Amino acid sequence: MSADLPITLVDPVSLPGTHAGPVLRVEALRKSFGKREVLQSLDWSVPAGRVIGLLGRNGAGKTTLLRCLLGLSPIDSGRVELLGEPMLEPGGERMHRIGFVPQTFDLFPWMKVRAYLDFTAAFYDRWDHALVARLLDSWQLDPKQKIGQLSQGQRQKLAIVRAIAPQPDLLVLDEPVASLDPQARRAFMAELLDLMRRPGKTVIFSTHITADLERAGADIALLRDGRIQFTRPLAELRERFLRAVLSRAEGWTNTPAIAGLLKASASGTDLQLLLEDPDANELHALAASLGASLRIETPSLEDLFVELA
Numbered sequence: 001m002s003a004d005l006p007i008t009l010v011d012p013v014s015l016p017g018t019h020a021g022p023v024l025r026v027e028a029l030r031k032s033f034g035k036r037e038v039l040q041s042l043d044w045s046v047p048a049g050r051v052i053g054l055l056g057r058n059g060a061g062k063t064t065l066l067r068c069l070l071g072l073s074p075i076d077s078g079r080v081e082l083l084g085e086p087m088l089e090p091g092g093e094r095m096h097r098i099g100f101v102p103q104t105f106d107l108f109p110w111m112k113v114r115a116y117l118d119f120t121a122a123f124y125d126r127w128d129h130a131l132v133a134r135l136l137d138s139w140q141l142d143p144k145q146k147i148g149q150l151s152q153g154q155r156q157k158l159a160i161v162r163a164i165a166p167q168p169d170l171l172v173l174d175e176p177v178a179s180l181d182p183q184a185r186r187a188f189m190a191e192l193l194d195l196m197r198r199p200g201k202t203v204i205f206s207t208h209i210t211a212d213l214e215r216a217g218a219d220i221a222l223l224r225d226g227r228i229q230f231t232r233p234l235a236e237l238r239e240r241f242l243r244a245v246l247s248r249a250e251g252w253t254n255t256p257a258i259a260g261l262l263k264a265s266a267s268g269t270d271l272q273l274l275l276e277d278p279d280a281n282e283l284h285a286l287a288a289s290l291g292a293s294l295r296i297e298t299p300s301l302e303d304l305f306v307e308l309a
């Protein structure tokens, strides 16, 4: 699968058979564990037809947020609306339209893969048997093996097969590729992109692997300080954040003042400035006034994540 496949994003309003509003709407969501306030009046809205990568440092609250969204963990206060209805508890018809891949999958160790999938399929009208057969084959999962004997990565693959097979409208994945080898990760991302190309499908997945977000052409949602700081298409982030490198022979002892400065670091003759929405004219004028040459670079998503998260 090529890394730069074009992705067609679908206008949610134009989708037949789907509600027109956001797939997910969260208002003032609060969740604490003891004194630790993990989600602090978090607001978030996700339109249909997007792939959203949820980024955040270890312990930022990604798992907590995903579990609260799906009603798997009780919230302290606030409101969560999923597929146009308030989420009070998991269950009901709507859950057939939502797929979830948890961080770890430890269920039914005594069951064989085939029996587990057949058993689960019985609950779903839209179970895609052909997709299951294809994924078992290409991901080399042995239908006759017991789940308890699968490696962590194989279990994760099984959890992904199980989540995709009912053809959910909303697929939520909590670090789905953490245990997968690079080959399986790419295959999985390719499946995600396939899902995405069907109208109205929405995917939300948490990850630390920024390359996967780039490959998926995902929108980036950043969870920091208990809130979603922004949800933006990758291309927009790339335009918004730039690195300016000022160079001069005598080096740098002070950081010049400039609008949008997020971070500055000096090394030898270079001064690197990470800037949000910089004004090019201002930058050139600054370089001239400091007797420095100017180079403008686009930071990688990983660099951005390190700086912003």
Ligand SMILES: Nc1ncnc2c1ncn2[C@@H]1O[C@H](COP(=O)(O)OP(=O)(O)OP(=O)(O)O)[C@@H](O)[C@H]1O
Residues within 6 Å of the ligand: 033, 036, 038, 056, 057, 058, 059, 060, 061, 062, 063, 064, 065
């Ligand atoms: N059941 C729990 N009881 C007490 N504290 C919890 C519980 N679950 C999570 N926490 C705490 O909430 C915070 C957020 O944890 P969470 O697992 O949601 O973060 P995360 O962003 O998913 O982290 P990671 O990237 O490491 O998976 C952490 O400080 C964690 O210790």
